[in-house]
Amino acid sequence: MALVLVMAAVLWGIGAIMGAPSRARWTMVGLLWAAVMGAHILLPDGHPLRMATGESPALWAIVGGAAVIVIAYRAGLKWLRARVREPEGEVQDGPFSDTELNRYARHIVLREIGGLGQKKLKDAKVLVIGAGGLGSPALLYLAAAGVGTVGVVDDDEVDNSNLQRQVIHRDDAIGMPKVFSAEAAMKAQNPFVTVKPYQRRLGEETAAALVGEYDLVLDGTDNFTTRYLVNRACVAAGVPLVSGALSQWEGQISVFDPKAGAPCYECVFAKAPAEGLAPSCAEAGVIGPLPGVIGSMMAVEAIKVLTGAGAALRGEMLIYDALYGESRKISLKRRAECPVCGQG
Secondary structure: OHHHHHHHHHHHHHHHHHOOOHHHHHHHHHHHHHHHHHHHHHOOOOOHHHHHOOOOHHHHHHHHHHHHHHHHHHHHHHHHHHHOOOHHHOOOOOOOOHHHHHHOHHHHOOOOOHHHHHHHHHHOEEEEEOOOOOHHHHHHHHHHHOOOEEEEEOOOEOOHHHHHOOOOOOHHHOOOEHHHHHHHHHHHHOOOOEEEEEOOOOOHHHHHHHHOOOOEEEEOOOOHHHHHHHHHHHHHHOOOEEEEEEEEOEEEEEEEOHHHOOOOHHHHOOOOOOOOOOOOHHHHOEOOOHHHHHHHHHHHHHHHHHHOOOOOOEOEEEEEEOOOOEEEEEEOOOOOOOOOOOOO
16 A cells, blocks of 8 residues: 555656646546556455555545545535625625615605615714613614714613613613614614714713714703703704603604704703703603604604605604604794894
8 A cells, every 4th residue: 555655646746846737636646546446356366466555445445435525525615615705795886785775775765765865864974962762763773774874972881771761772781881882783783884982971072073073963862951062063063953852751853953944952942941840761750662752753854854855843843642642743933032043
């Protein structure tokens, strides 16, 4: 057997020196194996050639079988690799890949949105203040809708008490900063969107610069100090503001956009209510699905503002009473003496 192995090595070496391709060298080794097997099958027992090459053909049959298995395995891998389509290699002739076109097909067939509207969503930048009850559904639907860049501002961490209504967060995210929990959920929902998490409380020194980077702002906070701050920053930057609020069984939503002739938040709420008159959700409670209803409405209004579809709630406030299943709209007007958007 050693003689055959030496001959195989010599054949391989000669082929390498001559620059023969590996397939040709393997062919020569295969022919050598076939000659040895033929000799063992045709020559009688005890023949000197059989004695010099291992006596029995069984060992050479095992070697040949192992070689066939290796060759078949390599050929199978090559066949599979040739048919695997890497996502990164997806051809994209226009603004959307085939996967995105399929994903947003139900938007594109809508007359009010279409391909142009979906392109506007992809190019848009939306900032969401708060990743809590209202921010959770709004963020998920903005990501699912294909809004290209979504910023999320929140300095809080996920708490067990949040999970009754803040559907973007999961039990295993307890203790994680809300902005990173939200980012993970949004990227899992739609890897084509860019999420910018800001783990901070919005302050006077940062609000104006941050808001100025975006086309639209959604305010889902639960304190009046931040609401007034966000409103001032949006008016100064000329950015529309979609604002939602909750209390127990009731929610409200409006689009504040003085640049388009609508009032700003401070036109309607000139002063914050006295302490105790507008308790927070933690103090007064809130029915779990209500933030989902209002937060989803906020996402709808955002899509309408960005695409120009329908009539956004500019100069109107929609109030939803979940306890009795009623909704109503009231008209809002600008105040000339408003210190933010008026002459005052």
